[in-house]
Amino acid sequence: MEMETNFSTYTNWAQILEQIMVLVLVVGRWLAPKGEMNRDQLTQLLLLYIGLGADILDMLNMIKTPGVDTNWQVAIAGLCLFSCALLQFTLVLTQSSDPPETNNEQDTQTPVNGSRRSCCASEVWSLLSGLCQQDGPFLVFRLYLSIGKQVIDELMIFFICKNALTVIIEIYRIIIIHVRHRRQNT
Template identity: 50%
Template sequence: MCRLLNIFLALLSRFLFAAHGVVTVWQVVTVKGEPLYWLLLSGVALLSVEMALTLKCTRNAEWKWFSPMVFLYLSTVIPSIWFLELSLLQSKLPVNDSSSHELHLLAHIPITADIEELGPENWVAGLEQTMLIVLVLGRWLMPKGDMSRDQLSQLLMVYVGLGADILDIFDTFKEPEVKGNRVVVIVGLALFSWALMQFPLVLTQTRASQDAPFLVYRLYLMIEEQVQNQLMIFFTCKNILIVLLELYRIFVVQFEQQCRGRQRLKSAKGSEFQFN
């Protein structure tokens, strides 16, 4: 029964990833007008092969240290988001009232009749937001493998916090001071890619290595680009607090280890003195 449940959850999570990956790549093809971009689906196309290998080679339907399923999904959506964001940057238009052939084909379907009213910027924002929801939900649904429920809950909370940081980076792209700055946008996309590539890691992650790059990026935007709003200040303060708390934790751990080392040394000397 447990094996059947794991198979069902494995199918459901991979279907969720595949569906979002197809929609994301479809939007890239729509914006670029080039069918060659369908090759971006190579990642999610391998999910069925990956699932078969995972179910055959693992006891709990999940690998211990690394999730190939999440990696394959990200190998599709990360390049797609890059193409979409760089297309928006190149157009320098907050809303491009595009009416492509693909969208017109969907206009007669009642449930998608309003899709062609969405501009590229709205599409990109929606795909980015749902991508993070899909990652958290998919990680929650997929078999937890050898992780305990406590470890899984900690990992999901880390993902939610990381997702909030990523979404705020995308919001900064809309700021007047940043909208046309190619270097800042590319650095932001690189930070987004680096952050997402931590999602395939199955083990619970620490927070210092996640927040420090976000802090440096936001401090640059505030000081150099003069991007100052409530969300920017809030997330900057949040990154500062997390980094300080992590440094404090490292200091406490090192201090306790040194104290235990001194205590063992004293105990060893006391035992040697009594022996003599």
């Protein structure tokens, strides 16, 4: 009986510490120097971090579900995805800026650093980072767990839909940026 009580206390503290970790990452970014970002961009970044944190915490909870916790290969894959997703908190690629408005068409054709403007603006790198580090792999992992391992619940369905929708929107946004870039360079 005492052993069971100690284990449940440990489990509760572990969950609390996991949640505090994500909050510390968000608050730490808020208090860190903002560099070139204005307040609007910083608040967008912080809102994004809160969403990322919720998704990452759910990944940790999935690893603890019965059926997954006893399969060490699946648990290690989930922990690798968790670790990779945490790296996003070190990147500040989410800052985007509107394309400069020019009245002179020659300005849009002017080479920057000896070449035309890069097709991969910071917003594209941000989208690719989210797509490759979190939403894509999380979607695949969740689909594998739900279809292959029959681990499914309401929260899993919600996050599968969330990740699928996010992947679609990120790909759509990359296409929009690419099309806008091609129009500006023609």
